[in-house]
Amino acid sequence: MLLGIHHAAIICSDYQKSKHFYVEVLGLKVLAEHFREVRNSYKLDLLLPDNCQIELFSFNAPPPRPSYPEACGLRHLAFRVESINVIIDHLHAHQIEVEPVRTDEYTGKLFTFFSDPDGLPIELYQC
CATH class of the missing domain: 3.10.180.10 (2,3-Dihydroxybiphenyl 1,2-Dioxygenase, domain 1)
Structure with a gap:
């Protein structure tokens, strides 16, 4: 469907x-x-x-988005990336803070988070 x-x-x-x-x-x-x-x-x-x-x-x-603590509804937006470190370097060059890289305990893939200008959590997930 x-x-x-x-x-x-x-x-x-x-x-x-x-x-x-x-x-x-x-x-x-x-x-x-x-x-x-x-x-x-x-x-x-x-x-x-x-x-x-x-x-x-x-x-x-618009009212602010409740993020911390997390509210019901859409949790975050996640993007597939080829190289998480290339994207992190690019974000740092634009003065965007990025959380430390973590490893998904189920898949072994690398991921991290940063925020858009309104605080929407955005995930980078290396495929």
Whole structure:
């Protein structure tokens, strides 16, 4: 029935800052950008190399995301990477803090976390 994940939707508090983060820092490709005048907000469609998408929404004064302690709902966004150390070096070059690398006790794969501009936890998982 289900074929895969088509997209994940993210609401940001500062559209320009988040757009820069996802496009310039993480390197996602812009598919479309729309200003929705009725809502006074943007919708940015971003593409990953595997054709999954991220929809980045801006809304006026969205409530902060409860992260610590973790709340029910989506826990984090995880990206597959070829080399976790290359991505970590890239993030450090952009002054983005990254948690220490850990090993998944079940798969033996390396992973780590960092946050987007609004504190959304993002995982890097080396495949």
